[in-house]
Amino acid sequence: MFYILGAGAVLSALSMVTNKRPVSAAMSLIVTMFCLAGLYVLLDAHLIAALQIIIYAGAIMVLFLFVIMLLNIQEKEGRLAGHKIFLQFSGIVIVGYIFIKVVKLIGGSNLPARMEGSIKGFGTTSAVGEMLFTDFLLPFEIASVLLLAAMVGAVILAKAKID
Amino acid sequence: MEILIPTINLESIYPEILITVFAILVLLLQVFTSLPGRKQLGYISLTGIVLASIIVLTQGGAFGENTALPIYSFSNLWVVDNFSRFFKLIILIGTGLTVLISIKYLKDEGIDHGEYYSLILFTTIGMMIMAGGSDLITIFLGIELMSISLYVLTGYTRKRLLSNESSLKYFLLGSFATCFLLYGISLLYGATGTTNLKGISGFISDANFGSPVLIIGMVLLLIGFGFKVASVPFHMWTPDVYEGAPAPITAFMSASPKAAAFAAFLRVFIEALPSLQGVWVDIIWVLAAMTMTAGNVIALVQDNVKRMLAYSSIAHAGYILVAFISTDKSGIASILYYMLAYTFMNIGAFAIVIIIGGKGEEKVHVKDYTGLGYRYPLTAAAMTLFLLSLTGIPPTAGFMGKLYLFSAAIKSGYVGLVTIAVLNSVISLYYYLKIIVAMYLKEPELDVAHDSLVFSPAMVIALIIAVCGVLLVGIFPSPYIAMAQQSYISF
Amino acid sequence: MVPLNHYLYLSAILFSIGAVGVFTTRNAMIIYMCIELMFNAVNLTFIAFSKFLNNLDGHIFTFMVMTVAAAEAAVGLAIIISMFRNKETVNVDEINLMKG
Numbered sequence: 001m002f003y004i005l006g007a008g009a010v011l012s013a014l015s016m017v018t019n020k021r022p023v024s025a026a027m028s029l030i031v032t033m034f035c036l037a038g039l040y041v042l043l044d045a046h047l048i049a050a051l052q053i054i055i056y057a058g059a060i061m062v063l064f065l066f067v068i069m070l071l072n073i074q075e076k077e078g079r080l081a082g083h084k085i086f087l088q089f090s091g092i093v094i095v096g097y098i099f100i101k102v103v104k105l106i107g108g109s110n111l112p113a114r115m116e117g118s119i120k121g122f123g124t125t126s127a128v129g130e131m132l133f134t135d136f137l138l139p140f141e142i143a144s145v146l147l148l149a150a151m152v153g154a155v156i157l158a159k160a161k162i163d
Numbered sequence: 164m165e166i167l168i169p170t171i172n173l174e175s176i177y178p179e180i181l182i183t184v185f186a187i188l189v190l191l192l193q194v195f196t197s198l199p200g201r202k203q204l205g206y207i208s209l210t211g212i213v214l215a216s217i218i219v220l221t222q223g224g225a226f227g228e229n230t231a232l233p234i235y236s237f238s239n240l241w242v243v244d245n246f247s248r249f250f251k252l253i254i255l256i257g258t259g260l261t262v263l264i265s266i267k268y269l270k271d272e273g274i275d276h277g278e279y280y281s282l283i284l285f286t287t288i289g290m291m292i293m294a295g296g297s298d299l300i301t302i303f304l305g306i307e308l309m310s311i312s313l314y315v316l317t318g319y320t321r322k323r324l325l326s327n328e329s330s331l332k333y334f335l336l337g338s339f340a341t342c343f344l345l346y347g348i349s350l351l352y353g354a355t356g357t358t359n360l361k362g363i364s365g366f367i368s369d370a371n372f373g374s375p376v377l378i379i380g381m382v383l384l385l386i387g388f389g390f391k392v393a394s395v396p397f398h399m400w401t402p403d404v405y406e407g408a409p410a411p412i413t414a415f416m417s418a419s420p421k422a423a424a425f426a427a428f429l430r431v432f433i434e435a436l437p438s439l440q441g442v443w444v445d446i447i448w449v450l451a452a453m454t455m456t457a458g459n460v461i462a463l464v465q466d467n468v469k470r471m472l473a474y475s476s477i478a479h480a481g482y483i484l485v486a487f488i489s490t491d492k493s494g495i496a497s498i499l500y501y502m503l504a505y506t507f508m509n510i511g512a513f514a515i516v517i518i519i520g521g522k523g524e525e526k527v528h529v530k531d532y533t534g535l536g537y538r539y540p541l542t543a544a545a546m547t548l549f550l551l552s553l554t555g556i557p558p559t560a561g562f563m564g565k566l567y568l569f570s571a572a573i574k575s576g577y578v579g580l581v582t583i584a585v586l587n588s589v590i591s592l593y594y595y596l597k598i599i600v601a602m603y604l605k606e607p608e609l610d611v612a613h614d615s616l617v618f619s620p621a622m623v624i625a626l627i628i629a630v631c632g633v634l635l636v637g638i639f640p641s642p643y644i645a646m647a648q649q650s651y652i653s654f
Numbered sequence: 655m656v657p658l659n660h661y662l663y664l665s666a667i668l669f670s671i672g673a674v675g676v677f678t679t680r681n682a683m684i685i686y687m688c689i690e691l692m693f694n695a696v697n698l699t700f701i702a703f704s705k706f707l708n709n710l711d712g713h714i715f716t717f718m719v720m721t722v723a724a725a726e727a728a729v730g731l732a733i734i735i736s737m738f739r740n741k742e743t744v745n746v747d748e749i750n751l752m753k754g
Contacts, residue, residue: 002656006664013668013691017675022683029687032668036694039661043705048697048716055720060690060727067731068683071738091677099670101379123705128713134169136714138176138237142292142304143721145183149285149308150725152190153315156278157732300715307722311729318733327737334730335685339676342692345719346669349696349712353662353703358711 002042009035022068026061033057044123172236175243177222178215178251179291185211186284193277201275205266205621208280209259212287216255219248235297239359242297245650249499250294250426253506256632257419258287260510263625264517265411267617271522272320272409279319283415286312290423297434299348299358302427306344306391309420310337316415317408329407336390336400344387350380351435360435367438381439384431385446391424392480394454402461405473410520413469414513417476418506425483425498433490444488448580451488455481455587462594468516469527471594472509475553478591479505485584486568489575492651497567499647504552504560504636511629512549515542518616529601536603539616543602545630550595552633555588560637567644661702668695686730693723 009032016028033056040049121127132140173180188211189204196204223232223243233244261283269275289308296302314337318330352358354377355366367377390397405413432443458478465471483501486494519535520526536543552559555566565588569581636643668691675688697716704712 002660006660009664010667010671013671016684016687016691017671017679019684020681022681022687025684025687029691032691033694036698039664039698040701042656043661043701045701045704045713045716048701048713051717051720052697055724056690056694060724063727063731064683064687067735071735092674095670095673095677099666122708122710123713127710128717130166131710131714132717134166135238136240136300137169137171138240139300139304139714139718142301142308143718145285145288146304146308146311147721147725148187149282149289149312150729152278152281152285153311154728154732156276156282157315157318157321157729157736300711300718303715304718304722307725311725314729314733318736321736322740324737324740327733327740330733331682331737334726334733335676335682335689338686338689338726338730339673339692342669342672342689342696345693345696346699348715349699349703352712352715353699353707356707356709358715 002039005035005038005042008032009039023065026064026068030057030061033061046123047125047128048123169238172234175222175234175236175241176295178218179288179295181215181218182211182284182288182291186281186288189277189281189284193281196277198275201277202266202270202621204277204280205262205269208284209262211284212255212259212262216252216259219251219255222248239361240298240301241295243295246430246495246499247295247426249647249650250422250502251291253422253499253502254287254290254294254419256503257415257422257506257510258283260506260514260625260628261411261415261419263621263628264414264510264514266621267619268409268411268517274320274409279316282312282316282319286316286415286420290419293423294426294430296427297360297430299351299360299431299435302431303345303348305423306427307341309423310341313337313412313416313420316412317404319412320409323407325407326409329404332407333400333404340387340390340397343383343390347380347383347385347387350376350383354380360431363435364437367436377439378442381436381443382446385443385450388424388428388431389450392421392428392483393477394450394480394484395457395477396453398454398457398477401477402470402473405476406467406470410469410513410517413473414510414517417472417513418509421476421480422502422506425502429487429495429498432487433495437490440490444490447484447488448577451481451484451580452583453481454478454484455584459587459590459594463590465594466529467527468529468532468598471529471598472512472516475591475594476509478587479509479553481587482565482568482584485572485577485580488577488580489571491571491575492648493567493571493574495651496644496647497564497571499650500636500640500644501564501568503643503647504564504633507629507632507636508549508552508559508561511626511633512546512553514622514625514629515546515549518542518618518622521616529598532598532601533605534602542616545626546602547599548630548633550599552637554592554595558634558638560633560635560640563637563640567640658702658706662699665695665698665702668692668698682734686727686734690723690727693719 012028012031016025019025019028033052037049037052040052185208189208193204223234233242235242269279286309289305289312292305293302296305314330314334317333318326320326351363354374355363357363386397393401455478458474458481462471462474465474483498486497516527519531548559552561555561569584572581672688672692672695676685679685697719700712700716704710
């Protein structure tokens with residue numbers, strides 16, 4: 001199951017990157033997100049899997065599609081300037097190098113031992129929610145301020161006319 | 164099900180709560196204010212900033228040998244110690260000065276909305292959280308709160324294409340860097356099983372600290388923070404964003420967020436990863452050398468003063484990194500002291516850029532400064548003071564700061580790096596002098612129209628504060644140095 | 655059960671695809687989608703570690719990352735819209751009026 005979902009995620013991610021049309025790219029990204037949601041279920045992260053579909057695949061991607069439709073973006077073809085090609089090439093080389101390093105090192109590293117004892121209802125809404133409202137209360141509150149700031153910011157930038 | 168609610172120590176986040184309240188208050192009040200009354204909103208936010216500074220100063224007693232601190236609260240996610248208090252003060256000073264220099268500018272540009280001040284206050288909350296977080300999750304959320312508000316502020320002059328573009332560029336590169344930061348955090352979490360800074364250092368010291376996952380995580384964190392403090396080679400966004408953003412925001416970005424990024428950077432690396440020092444000291448050595456040299460050399464050829472100051476701010480990040488690697492008490496104290504001096508001198512210099520720039524920020528080239536020394540001697544004198552301070556010439560704050568930074572590094576044995584730093588300071592003299600020479604020695608060019616400059620009261624106050632700051636911190640450094648040294652103790 | 659390393663490989667692959675995409679695409683929308691992909695790869699790392707460490711902190715972190723991603727998406731798309739108003743393009747080559 002892991003391998004099917006993993007392959008699906010990688011393939012649709014590739015198709016997103018190589019796609020020139022924003023709408024199809026967005027659709028591919030949604031497929032990736034669904035595959036990841038499946039993986040989260042395999043990892044017993046039930047709440048996060050649901051949120052992945054609701055927030056990412058639902059809210060965020062709909063917002064993307066909405067903006068794409070709103071702007072009605074036309075693709076333009078053009079030749080890349082020389083330094084851009086260089087930039088792209090060096091970007092790929094650097095990222096590839098880092099990637100190979102990361103994979104090599106992760107393969108040979110010893111990770112900390114599992115913590116003892118089992119958490120009741122690992123990954124369920126009640127277990128995660130309990131942590132969120134007790135130990136992680138402060139980040140939760142900061143997140144609310146962050147959303148408020150983002151809301152104010154988005155309104156001020158996108159509103160047609162401000163008085 | 165029984166849920167244990169941990170004790171909530173609200174007192175430890177009073178300054179942040181206060182700023183949040185004022186941010187929302189400004190938003191609400193702006194609905195009821197008429198256009199001419201908008202500048203009152205600036206003064207209201209200023210009140211909030213002053214009150215918050217007072218709370219920060221009194222929180223947990225005076226600076227000094229203080230046994231009450233550090234206070235950990237919210238399940239060890241938050242800490243009040245002298246280190247965070249000092250940084251919060253620097254951040255609040257920077258924010259206060261920014262609000263003062265913004266009031267007139269916003270009116271000129273026709274963008275005096277309450278949202279501007281409220282976003283500045285949101286940025287401030289984010290920065291204070293970065294300074295006070297003692298867990299990667301708090302620090303991450305602080306960084307994001309700061310960055311998201313800054314993306315918007317960069318694009319705040321919506322009609323100017325340059326502002327839009329720099330905002331988009333900042334946003335894309337900023338989120339890209341955030342990804343690296345997050346990936347680093349996730350690997351660190353995987354390698355140690357916790358995101359708490361103390362927990363991480365505890366785990367590393369009594370277990371396998373050579374774990375490769377840990378090293379990759381650390382390098383990725385370094386990339387993320389390197390971006391936030393604008394060190395070479397992660398500086399590509401700085402000049403464009405600084406040039407395109409509204410001038411008060413440029414002043415703001417070059418001072419407070421930089422201080423906050425250094426606060427988080429220092430805390431994460433010195434508190435959580437001291438066992439890996441052998442690895443990251445070498446990387447930061449190279450970063451520091453590259454940052455100073457690239458910043459100064461590129462600044463030499465700039466004609467646009469805003470852009471020149473952007474490169475100079477990159478160079479200053481390099482000087483700070485020099486002291487970073489000494490990692491001992493005097494190194495940290497010198498960074499704190501330098502950040503304080505830097506806030507005054509850099510915001511001061513940008514205040515003059517705003518005055519000269521006039522409406523629409525058209526006059527930002529060196530040639531626009533010609534003859535300023537004769538027409539506005541006081542303004543020119545203030546600018547000269549700021550530039551000399553940035554160069555590091557006595558008796559200014561910049562001199563003491565640099566002296567302190569470099570001596571800390573020498574004490575730890577990094578003579579080679581300090582040599583590079585001193586050579587760089589000499590290079591920087593050239594481009595700072597270029598402006599001073601233009602102000603005093605050059606005849607004004609004929610094609611440059613000279614409108615009379617307009618000084619608003621708020622701007623004059625900001626300039627006076629900045630000048631006093633540069634001189635006070637420079638001539639009587641001992642109380643500030645003592646304060647900075649106390650701030651290390653809690654680690 | 656699938657070993658932890660395979661999850662980490664998968665997330666490294668996704669992260670790299672995203673990072674390469676940021677360099678190779680020229681449409682600002684798609685660049686931002688690549689960044690979202692990178693966020694997702696990070697989330698996968700958190701969840702996988704969380705499971706294998708038997709520790710829920712990773713779930714909380716993922717939760718926060720999602721919140722932040724939503725906030726960033728709102729702001730980012732607003733920035734793109736406000737720029738599109740002044741200049742009818744989202745192509746980053748045309749956007750780079752300023753020298754890099």
